[in-house]
Amino acid sequence: MADTTVNYKCPNCGAPLTFIPGKDTVTCEYCNTEFEVATIESLYAKQEELAAKAQAALKEFYKGKLLLPDLFKKENRIKAIQPMYxxxxxxxxxxxxxxxxxxxxxxxxDTGDTIVTTTSVYQCEREGQMNFVKVPVDGSKKMDDTYMESIEPFDYSEMQPFSTAYLVGYLADKYDVESDAVVPRANERVNNTAVEYLNGTVNGFMRVSLMDSVINKDKRDLHYALAPVWIVTTQYNKQPYTFMMNGQTGKVVGSLPYDKKKALLYPTGAMLAAGLIGYQLIKLFLV
Incomplete structure (x- = not known):
């Protein structure tokens, strides 16, 4: 009785990888990398699990998108999932x-004849000490910073010491943006959050606006980490759509098509169709 062969792709180079069940190891003929058969089988089982999770996450992402074409929900299919760190x-x-x-x-x-509005203006001062832990800034030039911030937060309680075992089946890049280069963005995120927190303590007023702020940093520590991100590519109407997905939480971001006929049914539809308002308003419906 002839042996039955099982075909996979090499996790390292993507070349066809063929092994005979019963053997403990298999070597890629193209990159000469040796793998344990159990590792390959586990990897493919994990990829099937990833596909199911990605499909569920996308379905959740589509909810509430009023202008999304109905056929997109029905016919849009996942073509590729690339897990990466x-x-x-x-x-x-x-x-x-x-x-x-x-x-x-x-x-x-309201006096009957006239309506008198009296505005009372107050100056409120707030001060506080705050600790910020592991504020993330993207260290890769290849990844869109806005997307990376949009899929936050990551669960730091699941952080593990680095091991190459985690990289099997994943792409992983070393940083190509130096830490000094992202300090301004880290400072901006800290400053904005600090001011937002202080603003939230000014209660009991109809309107509150910032007049001035001072942020002094007493200390700063730096860490480096790899976080799981899935690049999910789908296809609809012969056009690919790419989404970024948090590999821990399943949070998805990406651009979606919109139905022009549906747009006309909404108060802003005519303006959308005429192009009088742009990306930001469309984003309210789609992102």
Whole structure:
């Protein structure tokens, strides 16, 4: 009785990989990399699991997208999933933040003949100390920074010491953006969050706006990590669509098509169709 062969692709180079069940190892004829058969079988089982999770995540992502074509939901199919580890710089910061806010309340009195609005204006000062742990900044030029921030947060409780065992079946790049180059973005994220937190403590007013702020960083520590990101490519109407997916949480971001006929049914539809408003308003419906 002839042996039955099972065909896979090499996790290292993507070339056809053929082995005979019963053998413990197989060697790729193209890149000469040796793998344990159990590892390959486990990898392919994991890829099937990834495909199921990606399909479920995309289905959830499509919910509430009012302008999404109905056929896109029905006919859009996953063509490829590329799991990868993206390099991130993680910043720890201890900061002292202070802010001055303008707060306003309106009192409206209807006298019958006229409506009188009296606005009371207050100056509110806030100060506090805050600790920021592992604020991530993308360390890869290849990845879109906006997408990488949009699929946050990552679950740092699952962080593990680096091991090449985690890289089997994944693409993994070393950082090509130096840590010094991303410090401004890390500072911006810390500063914005600190001011937002202080702003949130100014309560009981109809309007609050920032007048001035000072952020002093008492210390900073730096870490380097690889985070799991899946690049999911689908196809609809012969056109590919690429999505970024958080490999831990399943959070998805990406651009979607919109149905022009549906757009006309909404108050802003005519403007959308005429192109009088652009990407940002469409984004409210699609992203």
């Amino acid at each position: 993206v390099p991130f710089w993680l910043f720890d910061s201890s900061v002292t933040a202070s802010g001055i806010f303008k707060a306003e309340n309106d009192m409206i009195v």
